[in-house]
Amino acid sequence: MAQAAAAQAGLEAAVVAASSKAGDTVADRTDNVISTRNLVRTYEVGEHLVKALRGVNLDVARGEFLSVTGPSGSGKSTFMHIVGCLAKPTSGQYFLDGEDVSQMSKNELAAVRNTKIGFVFQGFNLLSRTSALDNVELPLLYGGSTLKTADRHRRAKDMLAAVGLADRASHHPNQLSGGQQQRVAIARALVNEPSIILADEPTGNLDTRTSIEVMGLFQRLNMERGITVVLITHEHDIAEYGTRIVAFRDGLVVTDRPVTRRRAAADELAALPVEAEAV
Amino acid sequence: MGVLMVLRVALKALARNKMRTALTMLGMIIGVAAVITMVALGTGAQSSIETQIQAAGTNMIMVSAGNFMSGGVRSGQGNASTLTPEDAMAIQEVQGVQYLAPGVSTRGQVVAGNLNWGTQIQGTDVDLPLIRSWPATAGAFFGPADVASAAKVAVLGSVVHEQLFGADVDPVGQIIRINNQPFTVTGVMSSKGQSGMGQDQDDVVYVPYTTVMKKLRGITYVQNITVSAASAGDTAATADRIATLLRTRHQILDASEDDFMVRTMEEMASVRVQATETMTALLASIAGVSLLVGGIGIMNIMLVSVTERTREIGLRLAIGARGRDVLLQFLVEAIVLSLVGGSIGIALGLGLSEGVTLWMSWPTKVSPQAVAVAFVFAAITGVFFGFYPARKAAALDPIDALRFE
Secondary structure (H helix, E strand, C coil): CHHHHHHHHHHHHHHHCCCCCCCCCHHHHHHEEEEEEEEEEEEEECCEEEEEEEEEEEEEECCCEEEEECCCCCCHHHHHHHHCCCCCCCEEEEEECCEECCCCCHHHHHHHHHHHEEEECCCCCCCCCCCHHHHHHHHHHCCCCCCCHHHHHHHHHHHHHHCCCHHHCCCCHHHCCHHHHHHHHHHHHHCCCCCEEEEECCCCCCCHHHHHHHHHHHHHHHHHCCCEEEEECCCHHHHCCCCEEEEEECCEEEEEEECCCCCCHHHHHHHCCHHHHCC | CCHHHHHHHHHHHHHHCHHHHHHHHHHHHHHHHHHHHHHHHHHHHHHHHHHHHHHHCCCEEEEEECCCEECCEECCCCCCCCCCHHHHHHHHCCCCEEEEEEEEEEEEEEEECCEEEEEEEEEECCCHHHHCCCCEEEECCCCHHHHHCCCCEEEECHHHHHHHHCCCCCCCCCEEEECCEEEEEEEEECCCCECCCCCECCCEEEEEHHHHHHHHHCCCCCCEEEEEECCHHHHHHHHHHHHHHHHHHCCCCCCCCCCEEEEEHHHHHHHHHHHHHHHHHHHHHHHHHHHHHHHHHHHHHHHHHHHHCHHHHHHHHHCCCCHHHHHHHHHHHHHHHHHHHHHHHHHHHHHHHHHHHHHHCCCCCCCHHHHHHHHHHHHHHHHHHHHHHHHHHHCCCHHHHHHCC
């Protein structure tokens, strides 16, 4: 029964989501890292019922670099919270890695967040007075991981190396630049080898050059490691670093298009004047 | 998350803000140290009283006159005129009695040359030095002949000796005047210091009890009789026999009240010990309040800490911490605070107790129970006062927590 309903919803979604393949089967959904079916989320604000999401159908394939844009109040934040398993939809279904997570309990969601989602925030959200290494290790402490201390250190070090901060492992956040802090946060997001990286306005607190660097890192991780990236941003030029742009308005997806002239951060960085290189 | 991991996370969180951690612990440290020191002081006082009483002789029995009633006015203990020298002589025959000394006292002005001193004039018998194991340093205590003849002889306490003659002058053979009557000094008592009751035992002049009765007060009764039992173990039984004898002699019917009182030193001691126990309990409860305040301090800081660290909690929840993990982290933080604080407090309390004895020469005795109770209480405080903030932290919504400014 549920499958039939999901299939029905999937058919409708296929109409909206231009990039999703024709036909909808269970096997199809498992190919997608993210697959939402008629996602609805309402809030009660006083006596009013605010509809933040009005039935969103969206499929994100593995290895995609999706940019989600939209003005404030468009529902993109709510969408991100549900995709990030921080909130549950009022109705509809959300398949993450082929698994229906829309009806999971709080603790189950915590486990999903721990293993399948890597968060990158606008404000970095690093623990103060804590070394970069310890910050990166943090997700490994939760979710019943049985790693030994030495193994945790090694994995955290590998991730710091992957974001180019191997030599800053013992630095505290206040000893790092904004760009470096965001890279530590990205290393933290990667450490549990998640299915997706969910970046919420990751360049919002950074200057142009550092923004390009961070976007370059995302592009590199996306291309070299095949990590699925979901980028939430209200800046259109930042969105152009992705492979596909989805625009929200009034709780619905209004545009869904592939990026035709994708920006390449590495090239842009090489083109920047040399004297500005000190970060 | 395993227990060890929770502990590690909590310790790291505490280490991140060392100043706050130290200040929070301070409340617990002071509380625990205060409890231990106060109880040590109380217990010390108690055991020193016990030692004093042991020294005074546990085989002492005090027989004192009861109160009398005249026109509805009751005079109070020791004022009845029912206890007589004949009673004393009869008590001498009671089985188990070794020494006894009837006592009757008055206050008087003592004059020697151009110096005078107001003091206690204590009438007693020749056996007093034996009963109290209290020898004379100069001269000798008066003898049986002096008692029999109600002679005007006096033995000075060391304080009176100093006040009237100066410590270097030998007063033996000198004449002093007590209430304008001349007395010959036969000896000086060695210094004995304060009694278990806090009186200066050296500020006294001993004269034969017969002299006080006939020459100073003009009465035919005595106020008390100090008895020593032949063996300490027999004291209570001897006291009972004395009471029975006096009831017979005073013709008191079974149903009526005694006109005298027989108390053993042990009974009096237990009253004192009880008093210090009350004192100890009082001190301990005051110290307990500071322990409680320390606990509330921990709760206070933890609550502030939860607010201050809202974003941290949000982040932890976002990267996969369950509510339970956050609850445990904060709870363990509170428990670590109170236990480490408690341990330092115990060390400080032991040091303080030692210091008080060393510098103020107050007797202290650290009781293991007080240490155990303080430690357990510190742990309970941690759990109790840590739980509310921890639950508050665990109940946070990750989205709201991450947005918190």
